[in-house]
Amino acid sequence: MLEKFKIHIAQNFPSLKNGKLFLAVSGGLDSMVLLHLFRQLQYDIAVLHCNFQLRGIESFQDQIFVQEYSIKNSIPFFYTQFDTENFAKDYKLSIQVAARELRYSWFYEQLEEQNYDFILTAHHADDNLETFLINLSRATGLDGLIGIPEQNDTIIRPLLVFNRLDIENYANENQIKWREDSSNASDKYVRNKIRHQLVPILKEIHPNFLASFQKTQQYLQQANEMVDDAASILFSQVVEEKGDAFYFNVKKLSKLPNYKSYLYHWLKDFGFSAWEDIYNLVDGQSGKQVFSNEFRLLKDRKYLILSSLIQEDAIDEYFIEKNQSEVKIPLKLAICKVSDISLASNTIIFVDEDLLVFPLVLRKWKTGDFFQPFGMNGKEKKISKLFKDEKLSLLDKENTWLLCSNNQIVWVTGIRQDERYRIEKTTTNILKIQLII
CATH class of the missing domain: 3.50.40.10 (Phenylalanyl-trna Synthetase, Chain B, domain 3)
Structure with missing residues (x-):
């Protein structure tokens, strides 16, 4: 695995060689293997650890475990502690979503404060499959089916080409110690139910299921790139930018085959959810509007006008x-x-x-x-x-x-x-x- 990993990094992420890298390390199997691999490559690394305080003393034992490993191996160590449960209550979020928002917000802060170049996480192929199945059940569209991206700006996931068995074997062969998260054994969370109940059945039906799934995601990614290209070309023909607003020509829009798909593609990143209401605006009366938290889509005669919500001026x-x-x-x-x-x-x-x-x-x-x-x-x-x-x-x-x-x-x-x-x-x-x- 080490040799395959070395080749993978050299071919796909050559900029890591001369960069300063933060590794997100929880203390679990996946992140400890990631840490071990980069130690073998002798890259310039430091460890980021989040204590979400969700498992009592176990959370603090994880923190101590990662800290002691970092000190023993002369690796810079940065950590933080979150009151995750209260944060989730205050902002009406699930624990998983709250933890994710807290984690990545702190990651980006450290990236800037410590002047590092990239943050690496230990997501692998089985994580990708679980995310796909979760998104499939939530009707997230094509974007939700193309999987976890290998790179999002400064976030890189170099283990996505490896599966859980690859990682376990490497850990055992190299006598790597890790901490078991007791919550992973519970089927309280949707991801764990998929991991423990659904995925084993799929792999039993088709022993090469994970490899086939990875190929399928490559095809989906290619299809998504084609959709992006087509949508970008048509956007310039249908939409005119005026100031801070976008004007969608209703006549040109309605002539597109399956214009609803294009509207969804163009508007999905603006936080809208009432898609049927949006589609009905095309034939609706002037003055009708659909809102997201930060944007508005307004029907005005020949146009659909997309603009940010106007905040009331403190001074009128x-x-x-x-x-x-x-x-x-x-x-x-x-x-x-x-x-x-x-x-x-x-x-x-x-x-x-x-x-x-x-x-x-x-x-x-x-x-x-x-x-x-x-x-x-x-x-x-x-x-x-x-x-x-x-x-x-x-x-x-x-x-x-x-x-x-x-x-x-x-x-x-x-x-x-x-x-x-x-x-x-x-x-x-x-x-x-x-x-x-």
Whole structure:
């Protein structure tokens, strides 16, 4: 196994040779074998150990075991202790998910603080099979069936090409000591039920089941790469990025064969779960929305608009003082005095400074807001009607700011100036205000 491992590392992870490596070591069979293998290769390694305090004194005995091994072999040792049960309760997580979040969060912290390059874990082929079967039962889609990746950024799993029997044999041949986790014998957890009850039956039916499974996962990975390529090409044809939002052209989308699959592929990483509601948006009425924790998908006429949820500003009004030349928050404005006017536009207005009452105020629109549109001879118009005439989406409305003077609207920024502040022949102080996009 050592020779096969050496070749595997050289061919697939050559950057490890000159890197500083953290090895995640629990004290169990798999991680102790991983540690032994890298000691034989004489790589620059250190040990990370997490004490989740879930098995009473056993957890602390594991910690002491790994610490003493590291000291004996002159390996740098880093450890932490978690109150996993309370963390799981506070955040309403299962123990397994809580432990995983705590573990990897601490791993990344150590990677940065200690200036190491990679974190190596001891996941192997049997772990991969168990994960596949768990995901299969949860209908996770193709992503859940392609298995545990060998590398995720700085996380590397170099034992995935070996099975549990390979690892056990190597440990026995090299007289490697390890700690048995008593919880692994319990069928309380889904993974253990699969490991103890389902996998042995599969291997009994087909003695080469694990090898066949690994080939199947290679095929699934290749198929997933083809899906990624196709989805990427079509994304550029169907979706337009505007600012911080993505606009999905409904007409082009609906012409795709099985457009639901493409929508799922494009949106799955944004935390959505109500997939039937999302699919129904394509033929739904304008204004309908579907939410995830951080994002929103909005149907607006010809588009589905994906955007992050707008957080309420801690400050809902921003003030502009007299003689202030620029505004940076919540939008960018350039303000200056000029002697004459040039061509105005949606992003540039010219106003009579003597009619303004400072400080000016930038705020979002409210129900009932009205103004006198420039060029309409003093006729009043509700802001909501202006938005409707301009065919603004809900997202555009939420992102529109009003420039106000003494509670009167001077400018619906980027859209229309108010008639009451226009330049006349008698105007002596002209102020130019430009929206910087």
